[in-house]
Amino acid sequence: MEHYIIIAMVELKCSGLLKKYEGKRALGPLNLDLKLSGITSIIGRNGAGKTTFIRILATELMPTKGRVELDGIDVINNPSELRNKIAIVPQESRPIPWMTPIQIVSSYLMLRGVGLKEAKMKAVDALKTVGLDEKFFNKLSHKLSGGMKRELMLATVIASDAKIIFLDEPTTGLDPISRKEVWRVLNKLKKDRLIILTTHYLEEAESLSDYIILINKGKVISAGTLADLINSLKYPYSIRASAKRVGIRVRNGVVIKSEKGMQILTTEKSAKTIIEKLIKKRVEFSFGKVSLDDIFYTLVGKEYENEE
Ligand SMILES: Nc1ncnc2c1ncn2[C@@H]1O[C@H](COP(=O)(O)OP(=O)(O)OP(=O)(O)O)[C@@H](O)[C@H]1O
Ligand SMILES: [Mg+2]
Structure with a gap:
């Protein structure tokens, strides 16, 4: 078992954060002041508001009301400053079918301002890190299996050097071995970045997370380390x-x-x-x-x- 010192500590502050879709409340109002580190898992039932929350934090979605600050940056008023620090793999995202893994990862990096040569080198490194079979590095991505596509999406954000990585259900649909492979990668990555992920696999959240946020019907009903969550219960x-x-x-x-x-x-x-x-x-x-x-x-x- 490898151990790493966690150094990334990121503040998340929300006040009156609210998101409605077509007049229906999906998230909030949230008032939070949390210090997140390592791997932070957001858990909750289908429709609880996890994706909505992640997309707001990742500057992809505007809230209806309220304020939110991540790592000292105002997410709503200063999104471009935050975008340099973050990378996201959205729920059910798929790689572009007519591009190869190397092309996908390197073009993602080039969009973030990395030069061609460095982008290609970083792409190879990231694809190796996620354990994608090298035979597929230069094959069209529609030929990859579902699990390999996941690995590829993970490689794009890993390659980016972003300080905060959002992964919306990164292990859904993966076989048990591929899932453990993703865990290994995430555990390695968390030493110098914050990973915010969602999952429906509670044993996964339990073994991976340094911090857990439990959302129910759009509200945060418990947040902390596993020990904090246990200790907050009447019957622990x-x-x-x-x-x-x-x-x-x-x-x-x-x-x-x-x-x-x-x-x-x-x-x-x-x-x-x-x-x-x-x-x-x-x-x-x-x-x-x-x-x-x-x-x-x-x-x-x-x-x-x-x-x-
Ligand atoms: N674009 C949209 N338009 C209207 N309603 C939406 C939209 N996106 C989400 N919702 C609603 O907002 C609520 C929260 O959805 P969200 O996708 O954030 O849940 P989730 O916790 O990510 O669920 P899951 O575990 O199924 O991915 C749900 O009631 C959903 O139906
Ligand atoms: Mg979701």
């Missing part, structure tokens, strides 16, 4: 048992039953009492802090269950 501990009934009354916590057994979310103190009882009853169980999945269901899922 989880006990799982394979039995569906254990004959224990849980006074301080919630019990979630499933096909595989049961899970109890509870406080540290109650967990101790419950565990003692489970041992006495010789019920097999596992115990630990809640996962990001549990946090997501606790903060977001319950609300929807109650609505149904």
